[in-house]
Amino acid sequence: MKVILFCNFGWMSRYEGLAGKPDKIVGGGKFVAENETGLEVCNFLSCRDGYIYGHVETIQGEKDRQIQIEAFGGAGEYADDVDVVWTATDPEEGGRRVVGWYRAARVFRKRQKFSTVPSRQHAKDEIDNYRISTLTENAFRLNLEDRTLVMGRGRGWMGQTPWWTPTSGSSPEVLEFVRRTRLLLGRHSRLSRGGACQSSPGRNSPGASRDPYQRYVEAYEVEISPRHDKLQGSFERYLARAGATQVTPNVASVDLRYNDATRGLTFVEIKPCDKASARYAIRTAIGQLLDYRQRANADVSLLIVLETAPSHEDRSLATQNGFGVAYPLRDTFEVLWPTPS
Template identity: 55%
Template sequence: MKAILFCNIGWMSRYEGLAGKPDKIVGGGKFVAENETGLEVCNFLSCRDGYTYGHVETIQGEKDRQIQIEAFGGAGEYADEVEISSRHDKLQGSFERYLARAGATQVTPNVASVDLRYNDATRGLTLVEIKPCDKASARYAIRTAIGQLLDYRQRANADVSLLIVLETAPSNEDRSLATQNGFGVAYPLRGTFEFLWPTPS
């Protein structure tokens, strides 16, 4: 079995930087709280040289808690064949597979900053914002997604449905923040996805 290393870093939607992006970093410790940025803001951003560079802070106070990469088959300062997995990509992939089973058409990922768009037989063109989160951060995820989706809708210049896909079921109060303002919410549930749409007026 492969060894697994869990790293606590600040939470973002895309980790594609802050400049010109509808994203911010939340959590991540004292440095992030004081500077509103962190060295992890570009984690998972592919660079021109074909590599993806990431940062995990190991220093706490004056103590450097170095990662013992020997535990992963490495030696010195290097380890080969390390697999990095993004929760965002996993959630989006899972939702795309669900849409394929559900008969959605024209499923198109990652165009013009929109995580996903598809055509639904009932709701027509639907723009999707993917938000990995836990229950504690679900409200912030919804608030962020609302702003992003409004931006996408304006640029689409079309009558569209707006859907926020979360990693976990939101509280009643948090789901109401979305549905009472015209946004749908979906989240994984027992091998499928549960949908909550605004009640027609």
């Protein structure tokens, strides 16, 4: 699976230019703070040649650093077919958030100068260089209210250098973030000719008929929803009443782990869903829990907590494969484990 290049820049609403536009840039480093502008202000502006040109700041002091394109399969002066995900820090709520992406982009090792300025807006904003390019149809910018996927901080995450490529050997928390990012990129949306976000026509339009599993992923798996947190909180309170010990949430991507008097150490995956999507929730949880158990290298029981009671067939999908399944039942939870053979 190809890697993702994450690039950080200043926070804007549209990234379609600053001069003469009702937008502003916040954050993004010392240059932005001092000048109230930056070379990234046109990062989602569709140009007359059908391309979008992106900037990530590579200058540190007196040195203009190179991007090590070998990290994502490049050689020579550039790497092609790179998925570039743009992040910025929300000035009000905090957190470095995914704000958009380029699919199948070209990433250059060194700064590139425009031979011809690609748009009038680039000229107005005095942008004469770039580091990354892609076709307009391969770019998507999230609206402000949809920027809910937050990158972690600290060791193993993006540091002071504003570009970062996680590897397969990254921590479970990083790999979970990458997984959620890939799900987000799986929404095949694009920019309109003017640069504003719109969904692709046909099957990817919001109201159009889509594969049920895709609808489940978009509704429940891309980001942690309030329903997820509510369901997890309810189950934690149930465990306290039931006498479970060592109840620990959110460690190494596992939603919840606890010690059961009968079954020992148990890993829990929390899955908000409705009746129609319960089977997809179970299928997704099975893969995640198997991955967590292998990484933990421990003998653990695996439990899927659903938001609603599954059908007999869906419940059997879990229990016949060695997984427990739980769901709310009035003021408690029904917890079903595989029948010993």
